Amino acid sequence: MRNKTIAVLSWFTALLLAGNLAVILLVLPDEVQQGPIFRIIFFHVPAAWTAFLCFFGAMIASVLYLVRKNLRYDAFAAAATEVGLAFGAANLLTGMIWGHIIWGIWWTWDWRLTSMLVGLIIYAGYVMLRRAIEEATERARMSAVVSILAFADVPIIFFSIKWWRTQHPQPVIYGGGVMSPAYKFMLFFNWIPLLLLAVALLLIRMRQEQTGREIDALRREMHAF
Amino acid sequence: MAVPAVRRAPIRTGMKPPRLSFLRQTLTVAWKDLRSELRTKEAINASLSFAVVILLLFSAAFEPTEDQTREISGGLLWLVFAFAGALILNRSFARELANDCLDALIAAPMSGAALFLGKALANFVLLSAVEAVCLPVFGAFYNVHVTRQFWPLAGVIALGTWGLTVVGTVFSALTVNLRLRELMLPVLGYPILIPCLLAAMHLTAPLVMGDPLTAELAQWVRLLVAFDVIFSALALALIESVMVR
Numbered sequence: 001m002r003n004k005t006i007a008v009l010s011w012f013t014a015l016l017l018a019g020n021l022a023v024i025l026l027v028l029p030d031e032v033q034q035g036p037i038f039r040i041i042f043f044h045v046p047a048a049w050t051a052f053l054c055f056f057g058a059m060i061a062s063v064l065y066l067v068r069k070n071l072r073y074d075a076f077a078a079a080a081t082e083v084g085l086a087f088g089a090a091n092l093l094t095g096m097i098w099g100h101i102i103w104g105i106w107w108t109w110d111w112r113l114t115s116m117l118v119g120l121i122i123y124a125g126y127v128m129l130r131r132a133i134e135e136a137t138e139r140a141r142m143s144a145v146v147s148i149l150a151f152a153d154v155p156i157i158f159f160s161i162k163w164w165r166t167q168h169p170q171p172v173i174y175g176g177g178v179m180s181p182a183y184k185f186m187l188f189f190n191w192i193p194l195l196l197l198a199v200a201l202l203l204i205r206m207r208q209e210q211t212g213r214e215i216d217a218l219r220r221e222m223h224a225f
Numbered sequence: 226m227a228v229p230a231v232r233r234a235p236i237r238t239g240m241k242p243p244r245l246s247f248l249r250q251t252l253t254v255a256w257k258d259l260r261s262e263l264r265t266k267e268a269i270n271a272s273l274s275f276a277v278v279i280l281l282l283f284s285a286a287f288e289p290t291e292d293q294t295r296e297i298s299g300g301l302l303w304l305v306f307a308f309a310g311a312l313i314l315n316r317s318f319a320r321e322l323a324n325d326c327l328d329a330l331i332a333a334p335m336s337g338a339a340l341f342l343g344k345a346l347a348n349f350v351l352l353s354a355v356e357a358v359c360l361p362v363f364g365a366f367y368n369v370h371v372t373r374q375f376w377p378l379a380g381v382i383a384l385g386t387w388g389l390t391v392v393g394t395v396f397s398a399l400t401v402n403l404r405l406r407e408l409m410l411p412v413l414g415y416p417i418l419i420p421c422l423l424a425a426m427h428l429t430a431p432l433v434m435g436d437p438l439t440a441e442l443a444q445w446v447r448l449l450v451a452f453d454v455i456f457s458a459l460a461l462a463l464i465e466s467v468m469v470r
Contacts, residue, residue, distance in 0.1 A: 066466050122416040129413060132403050142399050145463045149395070149417060152455055 046191035054084030059151035062144035074140035079205035254343025276309035299430030314393035373435035385425030
């Protein structure tokens with residue numbers, strides 16, 4: 001059943017992405033000031049939204065794990081964090097490519113760039129911690145705590161847009177920027193395939209976690225004899 | 226002559242020992258930690274000498290002029306505090322591993338929050354002591370009169386140190402059973418501490434050089450206070466999950 005879901009999701013994502021790419025690259029006109037590189041925003045911004053959503057999901061699952069002690073929540077938190085890391089990295093990389101073309105530099109210590117990087121480093125620490133703990137329930141407990149603490153950092157990332165004067169262009173959805181309706185529609189519409197991709201990856205990763213636990217249990221059973 | 230009646234202690238069979246209040250429990254743990262540290266001096270000596278070495282190395286590496294010192298002072302001091310703090314924080318729970326003291330502490334009739342708060346308090350005092358030595362050493366090495374804005378500076382350092390201590394103590398408890406605990410504490414702790422350290426650095430730099438806090442620095446004070454409040458609350462809420470065996 002889950003195999004079928006993943007396959008359907010993946011195909012749907014691929015078709016949607018292909019369609020969106022055709023529209024983004026061939027139909028939509030160049031942005032007046034920035035030229036063709038502006039199109040990267042259709043991946044850059046939805047990738048950030050997806051990453052935040054994943055980290056938020058991981059935090060909720062971590063709280064649920066601490067309350068209910070069901071390892072399924074832990075598997076969800078681990079999977080969501082790793083998928084969030086992938087999308088966060090995509091956001092950072094696309095941002096750097098855009099910055100290289102428009103600002104002429106790969107990196108600037110602008111607060112949003114820095115905050116995203118800090119977020120990614122924190123969640124990379126979460127993944128490292130999981131690797132360092134053998135026992136499943138202890139791993140789940142400790143990583144749940146780290147996930148909750150890490151998510152407390154996310155509002156600082158988000159509000160830093162407003163708190164600090166920055167070189168980053170004003171956010172186009174939240175804040176003062178203006179965007180044409182066709183661009184805005186595409187920005188939201190391209191979020192759908194990215195979200196579907198995230199769900200497919202999440203399902204695959206959760207199954208791996210579950211299989212890993214089963215293998216672990218079998219190994220212990222074997223050692224018991 | 227009247228023979229004084231022999232006073233016997235009442236026999237307490239099956240009576241529960243009196244429970245200490247939360248504050249007493251916290252202070253008892255803090256005092257225990259401080260006393261054991263004062264006797265062995267295992268963390269504070271290492272932390273102090275490490276801090277002085279970093280201050281010396283920075284001075285040797287950059288030989289900063291007065292203007293450069295003005296720019297780097299906040300960053301330099303907080304890097305020193307953070308690195309020196311890691312040595313103290315690493316020992317905080319690791320010290321209890323010998324003779325299963327940690328299990329005894331967890332089994333003791335007190336809440337995990339009291340245990341955590343006591344440990345955090347002891348770490349705060351120890352780290353503050355290291356900082357109190359580092360500041361004059363910094364002043365001497367870099368030719369800066371550090372006490373011109375003493376009280377604001379002390380306030381900022383206390384706020385920053387509390388943030389450092391709270392997060393560090395949680396991660397000290399969290400990593401105590403790991404093989405790589407000396408490695409995992411900074412890897413997990415420092416990135417989460419970045420907002421706190423940044424705020425403290427931005428506030429410390431002008432204060433150390435004798436400039437008063439301006440209105441535009443107020444947002445950093447707010448950030449520092451918010452960080453302390455949020456993470457103290459989270460730490461107290463989550464510590465029971467960390468302590469379970």
